[in-house]
Amino acid sequence: MSAAGGRRPRARHVQTSFHRRGNTIMTERIAIIGGGKIGEALLAGLIRSGKPIKDLVVVEALTERAAELAGDYGVRVTQDVRDAAESAQVVFLAVKPDAVETVLRELARAEDHGETERITVSLVAGIPTQRYEALLPAGAPVVRVMPNTPMLVNEAMSAVSAGRYADTEQIDLTVRLMESVGRVMVVPETQMDAVTAISGSGPAYFFLLVEALTDAGVGLGLTRVQALELASQTLKGAGQLLADSGVSPVDLRAAVTSPAGTTAAALAEFERYGIRHATNEAARAAADAGRQAARRVDVEGSRPGGALVPERSDEPR
C-alpha cells in the first residue's frame, strides 16, 4: 500500500482447495470491490492470515492499479463487478461513498449461482445498510464493517453490524473473516459513525503523533532516522503494553510519570495546548463527516433516475 510507506507484504498465492475447520468446510468465495488502500489491506490481510479461501477476486476500476494488485498478490483482478459478484459468496465493498451506488447497480444485476446466498459486506464509512438494502434485490443480506489499515499486518480493529436481512450465520461468517485479519467488535449500527471516528480513522491520529514526535526529536538534535525509530517503536511498545497488561491507560501513564520529572513536564504542555479538547473535536468532526457522506449519497440516490431497478450502464466508471 503506497500510503503505508510503500512497503508491501510479500505476495503469496491463495490456496484454492477445500479445507475443513471443525465441522465447517471452508469454501468462502470472496470478491473485493475496490482495490485501493482498504481493499488492498483486506486482500493482504486475508492472504497473510493463511485462511483457506476457495476463490478470491478483486474488482478494480483503474487498469494500472488492477495490474499492480494482480502482480503483487497473484490474485484475479477484473473490472467487471457482476462477473466477480456472481462467483462470490461474500462481496466486500471497498470503494469511496460516492461510488457505492454505481457498484450496487451492478451488484443488483448479478445472479446468484452458488448454493449459499451472497452477502454484501460494506467497508464504506457513513453509508447505512438501509441504503444498500434499498438498492439491492429485496431481502439481500448486508453487513457493515468498519476496519482499519492495520489489517495489512493482521492487527485490524474492526467493528461489525448487521443489516436488516443478515442472519446469525451470515454475521458469524463476516466476523470470522474479519477475525482472520485482527480483532472484531460487534456493535449496533447506530454506533458505526462513532467507531469510524475512533478506530477507522484512528491509525492516522497515531501516525500524526509519530510524525510530530519525530520532528520534535530532530529539533532536539536526533537524526530523522533515529527519531522515527524511537517514536515508532515507542508507539508499538506502548500499544502492546496497553493491550497485554490489562492495566488502564491512566495507570500506565502514571507509571511513566515521575514526580517533577521529564514526563510530567511534557504532559503539562500537552494539557496546556488542549490535547483532550483537540482529540474530542477531531473525533466529533470525523463522526460528522461520516454522517455527511450518508446524506450526500442519500440525496444522490433519491434524485430522479436514481432508481432502485437500474439500467445497465456502459459508461466508463
Ligand SMILES: NC(=O)C1=CN([C@@H]2O[C@H](COP(=O)(O)OP(=O)(O)OC[C@H]3O[C@@H](n4cnc5c(N)ncnc54)[C@H](O)[C@@H]3O)[C@@H](O)[C@H]2O)C=CC1
Ligand atoms: N482508508 C482507510 O483507512 C479506510 C477506508 N474505509 C472505507 O473504504 C472505502 C475505500 O477507501 P480507500 O481504500 O481509502 O479509498 P481508495 O480511493 O484508496 O480506494 C478506492 C478504490 O476503488 C476503486 N473504484 C472506484 N470505483 C470503482 C468501481 N466502480 N469498481 C471497482 N473499483 C472502483 C478506485 O479506483 C480505488 O482504487 C471508503 O468508503 C472508506 O470509507 C474504511 C475504513 C478505513
Ligand SMILES: O=C(O)[C@@H]1CCC=N1
Ligand atoms: O477517511 C476516511 O473517510 C476513511 C474512513 C475511515 C478511515 N478512512
